[in-house]
Amino acid sequence: MAGKVFFSVSMSLDGFIAPAPPEHLMGKQWMELQAWVFPQRFMRENLGIGEGGEEGRDNDIVRETFERTGASVMGKRMFDAGERSWPENAPFHTPVFVVTHEKRDPWERAGGTTFHFVNDGIQSALDRAREAAGDRDVRIAGGAATILQYLNAGLVDEFSIALSPVLFGAGTRLFDGVDASRVALELIRSEPSPRATHLTYAAHQR
Amino acid sequence: MAGKVFFSVSMSLDGFIAPAPPEHLMGKQWMELQAWVFPQRFMRENLGIGEGGEEGRDNDIVRETFERTGASVMGKRMFDAGERSWPENAPFHTPVFVVTHEKRDPWERAGGTTFHFVNDGIQSALDRAREAAGDRDVRIAGGAATILQYLNAGLVDEFSIALSPVLFGAGTRLFDGVDASRVALELIRSEPSPRATHLTYAAHQR
Numbered sequence: 001m002a003g004k005v006f007f008s009v010s011m012s013l014d015g016f017i018a019p020a021p022p023e024h025l026m027g028k029q030w031m032e033l034q035a036w037v038f039p040q041r042f043m044r045e046n047l048g049i050g051e052g053g054e055e056g057r058d059n060d061i062v063r064e065t066f067e068r069t070g071a072s073v074m075g076k077r078m079f080d081a082g083e084r085s086w087p088e089n090a091p092f093h094t095p096v097f098v099v100t101h102e103k104r105d106p107w108e109r110a111g112g113t114t115f116h117f118v119n120d121g122i123q124s125a126l127d128r129a130r131e132a133a134g135d136r137d138v139r140i141a142g143g144a145a146t147i148l149q150y151l152n153a154g155l156v157d158e159f160s161i162a163l164s165p166v167l168f169g170a171g172t173r174l175f176d177g178v179d180a181s182r183v184a185l186e187l188i189r190s191e192p193s194p195r196a197t198h199l200t201y202a203a204h205q206r
Numbered sequence: 207m208a209g210k211v212f213f214s215v216s217m218s219l220d221g222f223i224a225p226a227p228p229e230h231l232m233g234k235q236w237m238e239l240q241a242w243v244f245p246q247r248f249m250r251e252n253l254g255i256g257e258g259g260e261e262g263r264d265n266d267i268v269r270e271t272f273e274r275t276g277a278s279v280m281g282k283r284m285f286d287a288g289e290r291s292w293p294e295n296a297p298f299h300t301p302v303f304v305v306t307h308e309k310r311d312p313w314e315r316a317g318g319t320t321f322h323f324v325n326d327g328i329q330s331a332l333d334r335a336r337e338a339a340g341d342r343d344v345r346i347a348g349g350a351a352t353i354l355q356y357l358n359a360g361l362v363d364e365f366s367i368a369l370s371p372v373l374f375g376a377g378t379r380l381f382d383g384v385d386a387s388r389v390a391l392e393l394i395r396s397e398p399s400p401r402a403t404h405l406t407y408a409a410h411q412r
Contacts, residue, residue: 013381013391013407014379014380014381014384015221015379015381161219163369163405165391165392165393166386166391167384167386167389167391168386169381169383169384169385169386169387173221174220175219175220175221175375177375178220178373179375180220180235180372180373180374180375183373185372185373187371187398190396190398191398192396195393197393197403197405199219199369201219
């Protein structure tokens with residue numbers, strides 16, 4: 001049985017998933033947005049930033065999201081930012097397909113992450129990711145523009161949003177440019193945790 | 207004991223509380239946004255649009271929001287739109303304070319709604335609403351710009367958002383212009399219902 005295509009992001013209550021420059025990733029707003037993630041035991045182990053951590057429902061959600069993912073797809077800008085900041089032991093531990101015009105040989109990292117550079121569009125990148133994922137799911141990792149391309153094309157089956165109790169006021173909006181005439185949502189699950197509200201939606205084409 | 211100052215709105219997952227022209231109120235997007243409200247028994251009775259209706263948790267939330275409200279505050283544009291469309295028996299059944307430059311005598315409607323026109327700013331309108339509300343709460347009824355003025359000024363104690371499973375893509379954003387450097391949120395309650403996710407936040411000043 002083929003897996004699902006999904007994305008999973010943390011979003012501010014006003015709809016942003018990344019702060020505006022000059023506030024960078026790892027700045028104050030970003031830390032507030034991700035405040036539910038960083039204390040979790042699974043995240044700390046996966047990033048190699050220390051022992052211990054919380055083990056409640058938030059931790060289960062981080063682990064389940066990781067474990068269901070057989071391959072990821074990401075845009076060129078997310079890759080470029082990550083190439084500069086991921087550790088040698090990149091946090092994916094699966095094949096990752098980068099949608100890009102750049103021609104480049106696969107880039108293998110320690111711990112099972114291999115980046116493949118796909119030059120013929122989002123459908124092709126998804127097809128290759130599906131094949132690599134087998135019966136596990138394909139995660140559209142980001143950024144927002146890449147997620148929106150897949151959502152508007154009707155290629156996303158479901159998605160999860162961790163709605164954090166924070167307002168950004170500016171930054172990168174997840175749904176900026178969504179084709180609302182084509183994408184209909186169905187709420188599958190809504191699960192409050194101490195630090196965020198975990199919402200899961202199925203995406204349907206109208 | 208003085209009541210709280212709150213607002214309560216239905217918001218699309220991408221952050222809109224009203225559709226963009228030319229889609230008007232009562233259009234398709236609006237009906238999807240409010241789909242959790244209209245079938246409720248309390249709403250149908252209050253609007254005089256018929257007997258019966260649903261009586262679950264969504265209905266309780268509509269009724270509780272109405273019953274806690276001792277007075278409302280609204281902006282001039284919301285009043286202007288409502289003046290054309292509210293029934294003779296306006297749906298507030300309390301004093302309503304309209305923030306406006308227009309000088310006008312109080313306008314009394316059937317069923318206990320009286321509109322008062324306040325010409326000296328949002329603080330004054332709130333003071334008058336608090337006094338009228340007694341120990342009940344004051345609702346900042348809308349629209350978005352008026353809600354944001356009160357929120358940015360630190361005058362809102364808490365607010366409720368019914369997050370509907372719909373994407374608008376365009377329209378009026380609730381938090382457009384929020385002063386994120388001043389407004390901090392605390393999630394008080396997150397309650398899934400069949401048609402929406404009911405989120406309640408306390409607003410604090412940073």
